[in-house]
Each structure stands twice: as C-alpha cells, then as structure tokens.
Amino acid sequence: MKRLLPLIVLCALLPGALTLAQAPAGPPSTQADFVPVNQLPAQTEQLPAAPLLMGAYAFVWVALLVYVWSLWRRMTKLEHELADLRRRLQKL
Amino acid sequence: MARVFLPLVLVAMVLFAAAPLVVANAPPEQTMGLVQKIFYYHVPSAMLMFVSAFVCGIASAVFLFRRSAAADRVALAAGELVVLFGAIVLVTGPLWARKAWGVWWEWDARLTSSLLLWMIFLAYLLVRRFGGPGSEKLAGAMALFGMANVPFVYVSVNYWRTLHPKTSVVMTLAPGMRAAFWFCVAAFAALYVLLLTLRKRLEDRQAEVEQLYLAAED
Numbered sequence: 001m002k003r004l005l006p007l008i009v010l011c012a013l014l015p016g017a018l019t020l021a022q023a024p025a026g027p028p029s030t031q032a033d034f035v036p037v038n039q040l041p042a043q044t045e046q047l048p049a050a051p052l053l054m055g056a057y058a059f060v061w062v063a064l065l066v067y068v069w070s071l072w073r074r075m076t077k078l079e080h081e082l083a084d085l086r087r088r089l090q091k092l
Numbered sequence: 093m094a095r096v097f098l099p100l101v102l103v104a105m106v107l108f109a110a111a112p113l114v115v116a117n118a119p120p121e122q123t124m125g126l127v128q129k130i131f132y133y134h135v136p137s138a139m140l141m142f143v144s145a146f147v148c149g150i151a152s153a154v155f156l157f158r159r160s161a162a163a164d165r166v167a168l169a170a171g172e173l174v175v176l177f178g179a180i181v182l183v184t185g186p187l188w189a190r191k192a193w194g195v196w197w198e199w200d201a202r203l204t205s206s207l208l209l210w211m212i213f214l215a216y217l218l219v220r221r222f223g224g225p226g227s228e229k230l231a232g233a234m235a236l237f238g239m240a241n242v243p244f245v246y247v248s249v250n251y252w253r254t255l256h257p258k259t260s261v262v263m264t265l266a267p268g269m270r271a272a273f274w275f276c277v278a279a280f281a282a283l284y285v286l287l288l289t290l291r292k293r294l295e296d297r298q299a300e301v302e303q304l305y306l307a308a309e310d
Binding site: 047049050052053055056057059060063064067068071074075078079081082085086088089092 | 112124125126127129130133134137176179180183184187188190191283287290291293294297298300301304305307308
C-alpha cells in the first residue's frame with residue numbers, strides 16, 4: 001500500500017495538470033471585433049415608431065369597446081330573463 | 093342612480109375621446125421620440141390595474157369576513173377590470189419596448205411580476221366562472237393574495253435591476269408632458285368608475301334573477 005501511494009497521488013494530480021496545460025494564456029482579445037463607425041453597412045435597422053404607436057392605441061380602443069359590447073350583451077340577456085321570470089311569477 | 097350615471101358616462105366619454113388630441117399636442121421625448129407617447133395610455137392603465145386589484149382585494153376581504161354579498165359582486169367586477177387593464181398594459185408595453193429596447197419582452201422584475209399579477213386575477217375569474225358553488229370564498233382568498241402582490245410589482249423597478257423605467261419618471265415629467273399625462277389618468281379613472289359601475293350593476297341583475305328563480309321554485 002505504501003508503494004502504491006505515490007502512484008495514486010500521481011494519478012489524482014494528472015487530470016488537473018493536463019487541464020492547466022490546456023488553459024488559455026489570458027483573456028481573449030476582443031479589440032479586433034469592434035467596427036469603426038465609417039465601416040458600418042449603409043442600411044442599419046430602423047424600426048418605425050408610428051405603426052407601434054398606432055397599434056398600441058388601436059388595441060386600447062378595441063379592448064375597451066369589446067368589453068363594453070360584452071357588458072351590453074350580457075345585460076340585455078339578463079334583462080330579458082328578468083322580464084320573463086317576473087311574468088311567470090305573476091301568472092303563479 | 094340615473095342622475096349620477098348619465099353625467100358619469102358623458103364625462104368619461106368626453107375625456108377619453110379628447111385624450112388622443114391632448115397626447116398629440118404633448119411634446120415628443122428627446123431620446124425615444126414618437127413611441128414614448130404610448131406612455132400616456134400604458135401608465136394610466138397600469139395605475140388602474142393596481143387600483144382595481146386593491147378594490148377586488150378589499151371587497152373580497154369584506155365578503156370573507158362580513159359575508160357581504162354586495163361586496164362579493166364588487167370584487168368580481170373589479171377582478172374583471174384588473175384583467176382588462178392588465179391586458180392593455182401587457183400589450184402596449186411590449187409595443188413600446190420593441191422600439192425602446194429592441195426586444196418585445198424581457199424577463200425582468202417589473203414585466204415578470206406584472207404578468208404574474210395579471211395571471212393571478214385571470215385565475216380568479218376562472219375560479220369564479222368554473223369553480224362551482226362555494227368557489228367565491230376560494231376566489232376571495234386568491235384576490236387577497238393578488239392584492240398583496242401589488243406593492244411588490246410597484247417597487248420592483250426600484251429594488252431590482254430592470255430595463256423598465258423607475259417610478260420616479262412620473263414625478264420628473266416636463267410640464268407639457270405632465271399635463272397630458274394627468275389628463276389621461278383622469279380620463280382612464282372616469283372610464284374605470286363607469287365600467288365598474290356597469291359591471292356591478294350587471295352582477296346585481298344576476299343576483300335578482302337568481303332570487304326570482306328561487307322564488308319561482310318555492
């Protein structure tokens with residue numbers, strides 16, 4: 001066992017040593033990725049704001065109108081049901 | 093009721109119809125330009141979403157602890173309005189974000205917590221609709237939980253790193269923008285009171301119908 005101990009320690013340290021040997025020397029250089037302004041492509045993304053603004057306002061109006069219409073429809077149905085029930089109760 | 097109701101309808105409609113004109117006259121923002129004008133509908137909707145969550149929570153508490161059926165009807169009306177105004181916030185926000193941030197959505201604190209708040213009240217409506225007899229009490233408890241979330245949603249932009257503007261934006265608006273903003277808040281608030289009144293009236297009618305059914309059975 002005593003003779004095997006140095007061998008066991010060597011085997012345990014070997015993967016760590018190999019990993020360190022493969023590690024990069026320092027932080028990767030990113031300076032080469034910066035593109036000066038005068039070399040940018042002619043057309044960059046320009047998202048127009050007007051459709052987004054109009055879409056937002058249109059959604060608000062539509063949502064509110066749909067809700068008001070839904071309230072009106074439910075109220076009408078209930079009013080009919082109420083009138084019908086009152087008539088039935090009067091007959092009784 | 094009619095004496096109060098008709099003027100309320102007129103005020104709400106006039107204010108809301110005039111809001112686009114007021115917004116058009118507000119000065120454009122220096123950095124974001126035209127798309128910043130979504131702010132005048134987005135923020136009042138968010139404010140009313142929070143107010144409605146409080147109304148729903150408080151009314152639910154009154155229903156749970158005092159067994160008030162009228163409070164339960166107010167809670168249901170307010171719960172629907174949380175979902176309505178929440179949907180407006182969650183649609184107008186990304187439309188603004190696409191231009192301002194370059195993305196439709198970010199899983200940051202404010203946006204995520206707002207979505208969760210909206211989903212809590214959506215679940216409230218589903219429980220009320222499909223939960224069967226006795227589901228009002230469970231829904232009431234959910235509304236209390238939803239109400240407790242509102243302060244967290246509000247302060248999320250101040251305590252976490254988010255893309256969303258902080259709460260101090262409203263207090264530091266330029267004079268031209270401030271007038272347009274508060275006009276829109278007043279318009280939305282009038283509209284909210286009107287919708288809450290209408291929706292509560294609908295629930296009152298529903299309660300009358302149920303009473304008449306019971307009377308007919310007897």
